Amino acid sequence: MRKNGLSWRALPELSALALILAGCASAAPVQETSQPDASLTAAAEPAITPSPSAEPAPAVQKKSDDIMILYTSDIHCGLTQGFGMEGLKQIRTTIENNGISTLLLDDGDAIQGEVIGTISKGEDVIEVMNQMNYDAAIPGNHEFDFGADWFLELAKKANYPYICCNLFRKGEQVFPSYLIKEVNGRKIGLVGAVTPRTLTSCSPENFKDESGEIIYDFCLDSTGERLFQAIQKAVDEARAEGAETVILMQHIGEEEELAPFNFQTVIENTTGIDIITDGHSHDTAQVTMNNKEGKPVVRTACGTKMQAIGYVKLAKDGTAASGLYTWNNEVSVPALLGITNEITPGLEKVNAELEETMGRVVAKTEVDLVVNDPNKYNDDGTPVKIIRGRETNLGDLCADAVRAGTKTDIALINAGGIRDQIREGDITYGDIISVMPFSNQVCISNLTGQQIIDALEWGVAKVPANTGAFLQVSGLSYEAHIYIPSSFTVDTEGHSAEVTGEYRVKNVKVGGEPIDPKKTYSVSGLDFVLKHHGSGFGMMGPEDVAIDEAGVDNQFLIDYINEDLHGVVGDRYRDPYGEGRITMIMEKPE
Numbered sequence: 001m002r003k004n005g006l007s008w009r010a011l012p013e014l015s016a017l018a019l020i021l022a023g024c025a026s027a028a029p030v031q032e033t034s035q036p037d038a039s040l041t042a043a044a045e046p047a048i049t050p051s052p053s054a055e056p057a058p059a060v061q062k063k064s065d066d067i068m069i070l071y072t073s074d075i076h077c078g079l080t081q082g083f084g085m086e087g088l089k090q091i092r093t094t095i096e097n098n099g100i101s102t103l104l105l106d107d108g109d110a111i112q113g114e115v116i117g118t119i120s121k122g123e124d125v126i127e128v129m130n131q132m133n134y135d136a137a138i139p140g141n142h143e144f145d146f147g148a149d150w151f152l153e154l155a156k157k158a159n160y161p162y163i164c165c166n167l168f169r170k171g172e173q174v175f176p177s178y179l180i181k182e183v184n185g186r187k188i189g190l191v192g193a194v195t196p197r198t199l200t201s202c203s204p205e206n207f208k209d210e211s212g213e214i215i216y217d218f219c220l221d222s223t224g225e226r227l228f229q230a231i232q233k234a235v236d237e238a239r240a241e242g243a244e245t246v247i248l249m250q251h252i253g254e255e256e257e258l259a260p261f262n263f264q265t266v267i268e269n270t271t272g273i274d275i276i277t278d279g280h281s282h283d284t285a286q287v288t289m290n291n292k293e294g295k296p297v298v299r300t301a302c303g304t305k306m307q308a309i310g311y312v313k314l315a316k317d318g319t320a321a322s323g324l325y326t327w328n329n330e331v332s333v334p335a336l337l338g339i340t341n342e343i344t345p346g347l348e349k350v351n352a353e354l355e356e357t358m359g360r361v362v363a364k365t366e367v368d369l370v371v372n373d374p375n376k377y378n379d380d381g382t383p384v385k386i387i388r389g390r391e392t393n394l395g396d397l398c399a400d401a402v403r404a405g406t407k408t409d410i411a412l413i414n415a416g417g418i419r420d421q422i423r424e425g426d427i428t429y430g431d432i433i434s435v436m437p438f439s440n441q442v443c444i445s446n447l448t449g450q451q452i453i454d455a456l457e458w459g460v461a462k463v464p465a466n467t468g469a470f471l472q473v474s475g476l477s478y479e480a481h482i483y484i485p486s487s488f489t490v491d492t493e494g495h496s497a498e499v500t501g502e503y504r505v506k507n508v509k510v511g512g513e514p515i516d517p518k519k520t521y522s523v524s525g526l527d528f529v530l531k532h533h534g535s536g537f538g539m540m541g542p543e544d545v546a547i548d549e550a551g552v553d554n555q556f557l558i559d560y561i562n563e564d565l566h567g568v569v570g571d572r573y574r575d576p577y578g579e580g581r582i583t584m585i586m587e588k589p590e
Helices: 016-021 084-097 115-120 123-132 148-155 225-240 263-268 333-337 344-358 393-406 429-435 449-459 553-564
Strands: 031-034 067-072 101-106 178-183 186-194 245-251 275-279 286-290 296-301 308-314 320-326 361-365 372-377 383-385 410-414 425-428 441-448 471-474 476-481 488-490 496-499 505-510 520-526 545-552 582-585
Touching: 067 084, 067 275, 084 101, 084 123, 084 308, 084 333, 084 344, 101 178, 115 123, 115 344, 115 429, 115 553, 123 344, 178 225, 186 225, 225 245, 225 263, 245 263, 263 275, 263 286, 263 296, 275 308, 286 320, 296 308, 296 320, 344 429, 361 553, 393 410, 393 441, 393 471, 393 520, 393 545, 393 553, 410 449, 425 429, 429 553, 441 449, 441 553, 449 471, 449 476, 449 496, 449 505, 449 520, 471 476, 545 553
Parallel strands: 067 101, 186 245, 245 275, 275 296, 410 520, 476 582
Antiparallel strands: 031 320, 067 308, 178 186, 286 296, 308 320, 361 425, 372 383, 410 471, 441 520, 441 545, 476 505, 488 496
16 A cells, blocks of 8 residues: 555554654655454554644544553663654654553663663663653563662662562562553553573673672573463462453563573463563564463564564453554664654753763773784785784783673684774773674683684684684683694585694693693683674584673673773783784794
8 A cells, every 4th residue: 555655554553654654744664563363353443643743742532442552672772773762752642642541561671782771881771761651661681781789779760660570689579570550440460570591691790799699580490380480470469459451571582492481381381361572582473372271362572672662452342462563774763754752852861971971081001902913004005904813902802801701711702893993092982882883792601622622723714814703812822823724614504514634723721721622611702603603603502602691792891991900901911912822823834
């Protein structure tokens, strides 16, 4: 269907076009998707009449008996991406101006993921969410990236309640398991839950007290029974308090390999839940499946970075339909359509503070920290990049930061994750972010000595050519005999397979001792390499990961310089070619 030059699909639900345009003459395509079970399709919405954005908001139309549940998940600091907070506010306002009551929920992983979260440790995100008047939120696993105690303090600054039935500190429940919201004279129960794997997906240090004891519990066990019991208890209590509809807000996701902690197992092992709004796996699946008693449960998810706004429409008779308002363009809705509203000043304030902070001096360096050779230049006068083919002091610094922050035996950082250098003098937040701009997750793997040797071998397989797979290291040293032809084979997907000839990598030492190929070592690095086979590393993968998503790479760098180095990068990193951890032998010894 074409209307005003726009391509969109009409649905019984509210048109996303009408919701966000508010009378604007042109826009990029907007899509809605809705996949409710046929038996759960709600009655049609009352018509919406857009009004020009320059005019006052229309008077509220006749009150509808329907209720629209809007929800976000896995925002990961993307406050101005996709629909953005301004676009979400526009949607909610327009729905309410058309006589439909709303609830606004968030399913976790809001405060971490980009510079704004790293610098403010999530506080700026909470401030913006406060302006949105969320009705309830749950923590995701990444809410604990800056420390569990810190998040509990941060949650006190939220003017919306956090709920979670399976989070305990020193045996005491941290947040209420559920709450009841009365809307249109109907009681809606909201129950919260976060993946028990939170305890292993973040650094263990985030959950310890001063004595080093882990004091947080997320109902982690091998069967999922503790989680199921916690959810069931909360659902039963909400029903006993009069809840007519129960919505489980969870940050658990759909991934089968995470069983027993996925939405399928939750539904199969519980009763009394009508709807699940879900996060964690960044999917957008709209699913209906039967619970333990054979009754249907609607499960809905809305992806990440506000590329979609999820909704569940509750009709007067209790039936429900879930769906998404989606936006697939790179330019955000507010930027493209010029949407401003009461959220705009808060976002502008946060962005202004971010710009100021990016220029703020946070440390000093007494040496140039390099990715380029300080003494060599190409024929065209451009510097020769060396970090992708040999050790540098910045490579050492980044690897040391990750190893110190994770307290592992070894750190391996792929050179492709280190993008810029820092000159002697003041170090700003912007400098730190430019070094590690992707906000990659750090994970911890248990690897054998042989896996480590193979990883080092793959890292030098293409040297002397530059390669992002080249590994900057901490906690070990090795020689790379580049005159030996690389004999690493690859599989059909381009991943490393096996070494068929002589190894280039020799004399590998961990902590000054020869590496034991059969011994298991703790290794930290970017999940791009250790978990996801990035840059072709096929000798390790998710099966080796012990701690998933221990934190963001640039945050480790910030913490290391300020805490371990006391704010000054000094003599230890003075040599631009590093400490001699990697010895490159280009020609065969005589």
